[in-house]
Amino acid sequence: MRVAFAVAAAAAVVASIGDLLMLWVANALRPGFGIPTPPRGALGLGLALGVAAIPLYALGYAAAAARARPALGRGAEAVMLAGALGAVLGAYIHAATAWLIEDQVRGVSAAGAPLDGVMQAGAALTVPWAAAALLVTLASAALAHAARRAAAPRVWLVANPAVATLLLGAAGAATELGRAFVVPAAPNLAHVVFFATALRSAGARVAS
Secondary structure (H helix, E strand, O other): OOHHHHHHHHHHHHHHHHHHHHHHHHHHOOOOOOOOOOOOHHHHHHHHHHHHHHHOOOHHHHHHHHHHHHHOHHHHHHHHHHHHHHHHHHHHHHHHHHHHHHHHHOOOOOOOOHHHHHHOOOOHHHHHHHHHHHHHHHHHHHHHHHHHOOOOOOOOOHHHHHHHHHHHHHHHHOOOHHHHHHHHHHHHHHHHHHHHHHHHHOOOOOOO
């Protein structure tokens, strides 16, 4: 279990670095935003990091479901499935976002705020985003329920991926740089928080 959480936490860090590299490229294209031009290859590296790392979240969700099984029963399998499907969708979303940014670099589409670009991309991005958000929310709700039942770490009440994403997004929304970098990267940053807290609590008494 500790190995699974460690791998997932490291993967979330790698994916977050990939996010920030891609956002650096996207935000450097915005007129008047004042972001230095990133080095050549930053977009490709950001794409590769995220696509390679995000599927490994499935290991962390499987370990979390196993930890919470006393409260979830057969629902633990649903958490594993939701986590695995969300990880696959997350990798696709990461790749599709990189392709969108590449179009902006080449002048095929207009540069703008990262989240605006996602909305303008249409169903190719908004539908997977909505599906991934639903899966993560369902898994997070189940894990928070387990935490309330003292079958999982209490910190999961606020450090689960859904709540952590909202908290990070709210904090990032306070500044222009936060809206440009933290808000779009919040889902992967939230998984850093979740898997890191899971790793720290692995092997500890749940009720402590």
